[in-house]
Amino acid sequence: MRAALAATLRKAFSAAETALRPCVASKCLDFHLHHCQSSDPAEQRPGSSILGRDLPEIWATPSAASPLLPPPEPQSSCVDEAPTPVIIDGKSIAEEIRLGLSQEVLRMKAMINKVPGLAVVLVGQRRDSQAYVRNKTKACEEVGMRSLMAEFPEDCGEEDVLNVVSDFNRDPSVHGVLVQLPLPKHLDEERILGAVSLEKDVDGFHPLNMGNLALSGREPLFIPCAAKACVELLLRLGVDLKSKHVAVIGRSNVVGLPTSLLLQRHHATVSVLHAFTNNPQDVTREADIVISAAGVPNLVRGHWLKRGSVVIDVGTNPVEVSSSLRCCKTYSWTDPNSEQGYYLQGDVCYEEALQLASAITPVPGGVGPVTVAMLLANTLDSAKRLYSFT
Amino acid sequence: MRAALAATLRKAFSAAETALRPCVASKCLDFHLHHCQSSDPAEQRPGSSILGRDLPEIWATPSAASPLLPPPEPQSSCVDEAPTPVIIDGKSIAEEIRLGLSQEVLRMKAMINKVPGLAVVLVGQRRDSQAYVRNKTKACEEVGMRSLMAEFPEDCGEEDVLNVVSDFNRDPSVHGVLVQLPLPKHLDEERILGAVSLEKDVDGFHPLNMGNLALSGREPLFIPCAAKACVELLLRLGVDLKSKHVAVIGRSNVVGLPTSLLLQRHHATVSVLHAFTNNPQDVTREADIVISAAGVPNLVRGHWLKRGSVVIDVGTNPVEVSSSLRCCKTYSWTDPNSEQGYYLQGDVCYEEALQLASAITPVPGGVGPVTVAMLLANTLDSAKRLYSFT
Numbered sequence: 202m203r204a205a206l207a208a209t210l211r212k213a214f215s216a217a218e219t220a221l222r223p224c225v226a227s228k229c230l231d232f233h234l235h236h237c238q239s240s241d242p243a244e245q246r247p248g249s250s251i252l253g254r255d256l257p258e259i260w261a262t263p264s265a266a267s268p269l270l271p272p273p274e275p276q277s278s279c280v281d282e283a284p285t286p287v288i289i290d291g292k293s294i295a296e297e298i299r300l301g302l303s304q305e306v307l308r309m310k311a312m313i314n315k316v317p318g319l320a321v322v323l324v325g326q327r328r329d330s331q332a333y334v335r336n337k338t339k340a341c342e343e344v345g346m347r348s349l350m351a352e353f354p355e356d357c358g359e360e361d362v363l364n365v366v367s368d369f370n371r372d373p374s375v376h377g378v379l380v381q382l383p384l385p386k387h388l389d390e391e392r393i394l395g396a397v398s399l400e401k402d403v404d405g406f407h408p409l410n411m412g413n414l415a416l417s418g419r420e421p422l423f424i425p426c427a428a429k430a431c432v433e434l435l436l437r438l439g440v441d442l443k444s445k446h447v448a449v450i451g452r453s454n455v456v457g458l459p460t461s462l463l464l465q466r467h468h469a470t471v472s473v474l475h476a477f478t479n480n481p482q483d484v485t486r487e488a489d490i491v492i493s494a495a496g497v498p499n500l501v502r503g504h505w506l507k508r509g510s511v512v513i514d515v516g517t518n519p520v521e522v523s524s525s526l527r528c529c530k531t532y533s534w535t536d537p538n539s540e541q542g543y544y545l546q547g548d549v550c551y552e553e554a555l556q557l558a559s560a561i562t563p564v565p566g567g568v569g570p571v572t573v574a575m576l577l578a579n580t581l582d583s584a585k586r587l588y589s590f591t
Numbered sequence: 592m593r594a595a596l597a598a599t600l601r602k603a604f605s606a607a608e609t610a611l612r613p614c615v616a617s618k619c620l621d622f623h624l625h626h627c628q629s630s631d632p633a634e635q636r637p638g639s640s641i642l643g644r645d646l647p648e649i650w651a652t653p654s655a656a657s658p659l660l661p662p663p664e665p666q667s668s669c670v671d672e673a674p675t676p677v678i679i680d681g682k683s684i685a686e687e688i689r690l691g692l693s694q695e696v697l698r699m700k701a702m703i704n705k706v707p708g709l710a711v712v713l714v715g716q717r718r719d720s721q722a723y724v725r726n727k728t729k730a731c732e733e734v735g736m737r738s739l740m741a742e743f744p745e746d747c748g749e750e751d752v753l754n755v756v757s758d759f760n761r762d763p764s765v766h767g768v769l770v771q772l773p774l775p776k777h778l779d780e781e782r783i784l785g786a787v788s789l790e791k792d793v794d795g796f797h798p799l800n801m802g803n804l805a806l807s808g809r810e811p812l813f814i815p816c817a818a819k820a821c822v823e824l825l826l827r828l829g830v831d832l833k834s835k836h837v838a839v840i841g842r843s844n845v846v847g848l849p850t851s852l853l854l855q856r857h858h859a860t861v862s863v864l865h866a867f868t869n870n871p872q873d874v875t876r877e878a879d880i881v882i883s884a885a886g887v888p889n890l891v892r893g894h895w896l897k898r899g900s901v902v903i904d905v906g907t908n909p910v911e912v913s914s915s916l917r918c919c920k921t922y923s924w925t926d927p928n929s930e931q932g933y934y935l936q937g938d939v940c941y942e943e944a945l946q947l948a949s950a951i952t953p954v955p956g957g958v959g960p961v962t963v964a965m966l967l968a969n970t971l972d973s974a975k976r977l978y979s980f981t
Contacts (some may be wrong), residue, residue: 272836305842363680372631377782379822391808391809408798408802408803408804408806408809409799409802410802411797411798411801411806412798412799412801412802412804412805413798413802413804414799415798415801415802415805415848416801416848417842417843417844417848417853418781418844419798421779443867444867444868444869446869446874447869452807453807454806454807454808454853458805458806458807462805465842465863465865468865470861470862470863470864470865470867470868470869470871470874471863472860472861472862472863472874473855473860473862474860475855475858475860477833477834477858477860478834478836478860479834479836479860481860483877484860484862484877487873487874512614545666
């Protein structure tokens with residue numbers, strides 16, 4: 202499996218770098234930098250992964266200089282000339298990440314007799330939340346981490362939830378505390394999320410973490426998992442984010458905001474589009490990379506994309522099998538959930554995007570599994586930090 | 592003076608609203624909003640100012656519906672057709688703001704016998720820092736606030752600075768503590784700024800303030816002054832920020848970052864450009880509003896701008912009178928500092944921008960004085976919060 206994955210990544214690297222506009226230093230502004238890339242190769246990371254405890258100002262980029270190519274042609278309807286896009290296999294990448302994590306967990310157990318622990322708080326009976334929590338706890342156990350869960354009925358009291366968060370904060374065997382969102386409306390989300398210990402905020406939603414992600418020169422303790430997953434996928438694809446124009450669709454606290462902030466740390470030029478954006482396709486058509494986290498099935502159509510762009514689809518929208526949204530035939534029809542009366546549809550009209558993109562994430566099997574893997578990575582980081590284990 | 596100012600603002604309102612692309616609801620995406628504008632007029636503010644303690648999700652916008660106009664023509668070299676742009680008089684606007692603040696200070700003094708106090712920490716002999724601090728303390732005293740200052744030599748110890756910050760934190764007559772940046776390199780800026788009490792962080796640079804500015808649904812205690820000044824000027828100009836495409840040039844912690852975050856709270860579509868952005872003019876030419884905080888004199892040339900755009904120039908670059916940068920003749924030549932061997936030059940080539948913009952801030956006399964006024968406003972807010980004075 203790993204040989205196939207490596208071949209896929211090599212292919213992806215080649216296709217994406219050829220298609221994307223290269224960073225031409227002479228074309229850049231030369232005004233004073235707040236994030237300066239180190240010229241010392243020793244300060245640059247050898248790999249493209251963002252896994253690990255440190256948050257560098259910039260991660261290493263492929264060492265081979267990109268050939269000076271003309272910018273890609275504007276998108277046209279002539280699909281015959283389109284190269285075969287790379288389907289970014291999030292499932293395999295997540296598997297590879299989990300493999301690395303499980304080895305680290307084993308090493309920690311062997312050397313200091315400790316195991317990272319993740320505690321999840323689930324309130325109510327939402328089917329999607331239950332499925333997410335199931336995935337997380339299952340993945341946790343698969344890599345040898347300890348998993349705890351506290352479940353509450355929909356009508357529970359706020360103090361009960363706060364008490365269990367407080368218990369998890371105090372529990373030395375717990376290194377990450379996650380409150381599954383959304384919470385029922387009668388609960389104060391800000392208060393409950395704020396109660397999670399900063400050192401165990403593996404979701405990275407605490408304002409102090411977000412502020413430190415936003416501010417140049419600061420380091421957050423944790424980066425939100427979906428943002429980390431998007432950037433991880435791009436880096437593993439071999440995309441040099443520096444100078445790339447990225448359109449981020451959606452500005453949620455959970456995905457859009459942290460993704461836009463993390464991309465800026467990689468020196469990407471970011472445009473954040475949202476519900477009030479006029480003619481968003483005018484911006485996305487100019488973007489080298491489109492990341493959609495709008496939560497609207499089939500929002501991003503083919504004519505929204507520049508030929509050769511990379512498309513990362515964070516949307517996982519449950520759509521009834523009988524829905525008229527079928528008009529856009531997608532990869533998602535292979536989703537096994539379809540037997541349960543619904544399937545997962547991304548924000549991107551997959552079949553249309555395939556004609557233009559140089560690389561694209563499917564839904565399901567794209568960003569989702571990597572996001573879960575990043576949660577485990579954050580939990581491992583937290584435990585390593587607590588025990589000063591390197 | 593105030594009648595003239597009102598006339599200027601009316602003119603600005605009319606020119607900017609005519610020139611800027613109107614918000615056409617039907618053109619907007621209709622996906623789920625994270626920031627929803629209230630449909631209840633009672634929840635919307637009557638004025639366009641952002642002064643005051645509360646940070647609404649969105650401020651009131653001009654009530655008159657914008658006529659449905661075609662988008663402005665693309666920029667051309669035919670300058671004869673250009674309408675006369677509005678010169679945004681930051682000096683007069685700041686004066687008006689200070690007048691309001693001084694009335695509030697008097698009211699506070701009369702009702703609870705308290706006066707807001709601002710403490711400034713200055714390290715070293717930088718001429719620009721000394722000038723900024725002088726402006727701030729002078730403005731402070733002019734509106735009746737108390738002003739304190741602690742000065743240190745360039746080679747002072749970190750503990751000495753931390754001790755005085757700590758003293759100011761404890762002093763009940765101090766409501767705002769400001770550490771003038773940049774600090775000498777041997778001092779740990781993060782540690783010193785982090786020592787400022789969150790409740791007195793009138794610069795708004797604390798990561799928790801920045802995180803709460805970034806996160807939807809949260810409220811920072813303070814918004815950084817330059818960001819607040821830019822938005823204040825736009826709102827006073829009558830610009831409805833919702834759906835406007837804003838290019839923010841520069842991503843500093845002090846200006847670019849908080850400005851981009853604040854604009855998003857107003858539902859603007861924001862693109863952040865920086866030193867690694869390829870062909871920034873391709874983005875600025877599509878922008879309804881260009882805000883430049885790059886610190887590079889004459890960076891933004893005429894061909895960077897769309898006809899009818901609004902230009903906010905945050906750059907205040909000291910340029911020697913003998914400099915070859917004179918090539919771009921600007922308003923700044925009237926700067927009295929020119930007698931001292933240098934003059935202040937903005938990031939924008941003023942003469943060229945005048946041919947395209949519908950409104951523009953001069954340098955000096957644009958954003959600068961309003962930024963200082965916003966510092967006073969934050970200090971007043973802090974005192975009001977402490978005393979629960981409304």
